[in-house]
Amino acid sequence: MVKWYPPLQLALVSFGLLCCGAPPGYAQSAPSSDPDVAPAVPLPAAPPVEAAKLVVEEGSEESFTHQTTAPLSPPVSLGPSPASGLSRERVDPALANRAYLTNAAALANPAPLNLPPAEDSEAEERSSSDLAQGGNDLESVSPDPELGVIQVRSLFEDPDLGILRIREQPQLPPATTQPPARIGFFSARLAIASSDNILLAINDVGGLTGDTFFRPSIAFGVYPTLGPQTALIATADLGLQRYGAQASLNYDDLRFRVGLRQGLSPRSYGQLVLTYQELYRPGGNRERFFKNTALGLTLGRRDSITPKLAVDSFYFLQYNGAQSTSGGTATDFSRIFQSAGAYLGYDVTSQVQLGLSYQLNLIDYTAQPRYDTFQQVLGQVAYRLSPNVRLNVYGGVSFGRSSEPRVRFNDTFFGAAIDATIPLF
Numbered sequence: 001m002v003k004w005y006p007p008l009q010l011a012l013v014s015f016g017l018l019c020c021g022a023p024p025g026y027a028q029s030a031p032s033s034d035p036d037v038a039p040a041v042p043l044p045a046a047p048p049v050e051a052a053k054l055v056v057e058e059g060s061e062e063s064f065t066h067q068t069t070a071p072l073s074p075p076v077s078l079g080p081s082p083a084s085g086l087s088r089e090r091v092d093p094a095l096a097n098r099a100y101l102t103n104a105a106a107l108a109n110p111a112p113l114n115l116p117p118a119e120d121s122e123a124e125e126r127s128s129s130d131l132a133q134g135g136n137d138l139e140s141v142s143p144d145p146e147l148g149v150i151q152v153r154s155l156f157e158d159p160d161l162g163i164l165r166i167r168e169q170p171q172l173p174p175a176t177t178q179p180p181a182r183i184g185f186f187s188a189r190l191a192i193a194s195s196d197n198i199l200l201a202i203n204d205v206g207g208l209t210g211d212t213f214f215r216p217s218i219a220f221g222v223y224p225t226l227g228p229q230t231a232l233i234a235t236a237d238l239g240l241q242r243y244g245a246q247a248s249l250n251y252d253d254l255r256f257r258v259g260l261r262q263g264l265s266p267r268s269y270g271q272l273v274l275t276y277q278e279l280y281r282p283g284g285n286r287e288r289f290f291k292n293t294a295l296g297l298t299l300g301r302r303d304s305i306t307p308k309l310a311v312d313s314f315y316f317l318q319y320n321g322a323q324s325t326s327g328g329t330a331t332d333f334s335r336i337f338q339s340a341g342a343y344l345g346y347d348v349t350s351q352v353q354l355g356l357s358y359q360l361n362l363i364d365y366t367a368q369p370r371y372d373t374f375q376q377v378l379g380q381v382a383y384r385l386s387p388n389v390r391l392n393v394y395g396g397v398s399f400g401r402s403s404e405p406r407v408r409f410n411d412t413f414f415g416a417a418i419d420a421t422i423p424l425f
Helices: 007-020 119-132
Strands: 077-080 087-089 184-195 211-222 230-243 251-265 268-280 288-306 309-326 329-332 335-347 352-365 371-386 389-402 411-423
Antiparallel strands (some): 077 087, 184 211, 211 230, 230 251, 251 268, 268 288, 288 309, 309 329, 309 335, 335 352, 352 371, 371 389, 389 411
């Protein structure tokens, strides 16, 4: 039994095929679900062209699939199937490359095609799978027709600077705190010397008085820092002058000093010091026979000639308001004292230094018609026994003149001294 479609429906299907560019010879009647229904007779075949084929699936409600293929030959009729008695058409696998819906088929959801997949479809599926899995081979990713290949940046990459790598900071050693500088010192000194003219004057017999003396002394000093280049000076000294043969000349020396030292440049400094001094005769009565109040200014400079050779130069100006008392009679010895000199030091080793000094002294007495000028040349060897202990051996000569007829400055002397300094705080 043959099922015939109404003419109006066939006309609409033919019109749709013509609009899609499909030859009429490729249209066939939709197969019936009844196994006894014989297939409709196909229309005359058309020559091979770029064709669109209308395929009506079983169980579909006239769903149409518009398939573009390469140039095709006319379909071959397989004849009645032994199982179903249906006349089916062999579908070339190349017809399943791409699927596009016609205007009529777009109105309904297309039924899936039970066709063997093409090689191109498999390649696209593999490429899509590689992209979904985050493959790094960008050449296998099909570029977007408008945007090209879209690369996904890493979250650790700056859009302008690229991948920013944070360098690990090196481990710095812990900062060592420097101990505060010491400002308080206690020092002790012992000197022994021999002089041809300890009185600097002609004695009663018209000669010079020579003797050997030793002088132990102690001192306490504080040198706090007031600024980057400024320091305070405060010292208290006590010395005992003892002669060997002239014991009547022995005396004790008490001296206080306070002042400021200011750095003027990396190699020079200035110092202003106020000094108070008293001399006592030793014994039970402790008679004071000399008092002096002085204000002195010192300008000093050090110049390095070689790493081991340096020159220290200075200028010293001091006013002394001095009074001497002897037998109940006071004598004014106030004076202006000026001194200039230089010391050339050579470091033989880190512990031994050789030195040569020259000094010119000018003394102008303000209360007496007296003026003194004398010079002194001194050589010494200094040996540092430890960082806080030093030994000096020295010798030299002095010469000069004075407006006072009895005063003589000609002298030859030599001696040794050892001093130690102990930091307190």
